[in-house]
Amino acid sequence: MPENPVTEAPAHGAPGVDIPRSWHDVIDGQDRSDVPQGLWSRCPSCEAMCFVRQVEQNDDVCPMCQHHFPIGAPRRIEQLVDPDSFESLWDDLAPLDPLQFVDRKPYKDRLKAEQKKADARDAMICGRGFIKGRGVILAVMDHRFMMASMGSVVGEKLTRAIELATDDDRPLVVVSASGGARMQESALSLAQMAKTSAALARLDDAGGLFISVLTDPTYGGVTASFAMLGDLIIAEPKARIGFAGARVIANTVRQELPEGFQRSEFLLEKGFVDRITPRQELRTEISRFIDYAGK
Known part of the structure; x- marks a missing residue:
């Protein structure tokens, strides 16, 4: 490896x-x-x-x-943080192709195409910023890059953001929107689930605050790891959230599934998310909970 x-x-x-x-x-x-x-x-x-x-x-x-x-990471950051307060970090990180993976085309060629299309090196932007005057460490996934699949760069940048939040004693806010683990990186992608979860455990041990924001869609290894580990889990209205797609689940269990069982409203009813907050109210909601947590 x-x-x-x-x-x-x-x-x-x-x-x-x-x-x-x-x-x-x-x-x-x-x-x-x-x-x-x-x-x-x-x-x-x-x-x-x-x-x-x-x-x-x-x-x-x-x-x-x-x-x-759906909106890209730069637009999401613009909506969340105070004007001119965001300092982007680790923008120079870009993925390699250590496995020389090939599906319909080589992974290295796919990366070049995705980087050109999304005008970004990978699927996450991290940095420091302020939300209504409250200092935060912010990490935002970008669905425009390979459906924000979680590869080594996403895992590395998020882990650095978690560690920075621990060191600076700032609340961590992560906005997820992902199709899951990046298959082109195989076990390297799956390792990011444990890597980010372990970093969040250290943040929790240090008394840090983690606010997880789930947007449409949030699936796969992202849902199965850091996205559902927040001290507070907020979802946007009607966001699709789950591990596998509804069709895959239905074909596997061979049973009729409840209507809308992967929508944020259903998950709120079952206790998987804490709040459903419209996008226009997200800044206010996050700042209110930061104050409530004494951060």
């Missing part, structure tokens, strides 16, 4: 918004192909045509049905 499955490379920023042209072609029953790109988008929940700027001003939540659009 290689000693170091990560390497260092230049960091990148966040990409822009790309709205498919077909969403703009017919508005008010007319051919509006002259409408500039990126002004309108269709809500996948209520199918209403939404003005993009209005959705952005509503924290990327549909103003009609309150559907929470």
Whole structure:
């Protein structure tokens, strides 16, 4: 097994918004192909045509049905922290291909494509920041990079963030959105479950506070490790949370499953999450619990 499955490379920023042209072609029953790109988008929940700027001003939540659009890590950080207060850390960490893994194409080629698409080195951003004046260590997963699968870089950056929160005696806030462990890194990916969980145990022994925020979707090894170990577990409305997908579970147990059994509302009822908080209220909720915990 290689000693170091990560390497260092230049960091990148966040990409822009790309709205498919077909969403703009017919508005008010007319051919509006002259409408500039990126002004309108269709809500996948209520199918209403939404003005993009209005959705952005509503924290990327549909103003009609309150559907929470998926957002990248830079946008999430922008919404959570106080202006100009975030200091990004360890942006130079990038994954290697120690196993020389090949599925439909070599992992190293897939990484290059994903890095170009997401304009990021890997699937997590970590750093120091302030949420309503409360100093925190923040780690945010980015679904745009291989569905935020957890590989060696995600595990390393999160472990460093946990250790920094322990050393600085700051609350740790982790925003999860993931498809699970990264299969292209095999056992190296699975090892991150134990690695991050052990770091969280040390944080707990030191009396630290860990707030885990679950967004849509949070699955696999992420759910089976650090995402469900928070002192407080907050979920966004209607977020899908589980270990395996509903179809996989149904095919395995050969039983009819309760409707919405992997949605945050069902999990709140069963005690797996502590709160369901709309995105617009997340800053206030986190700051309130930091004060309540005396941090």
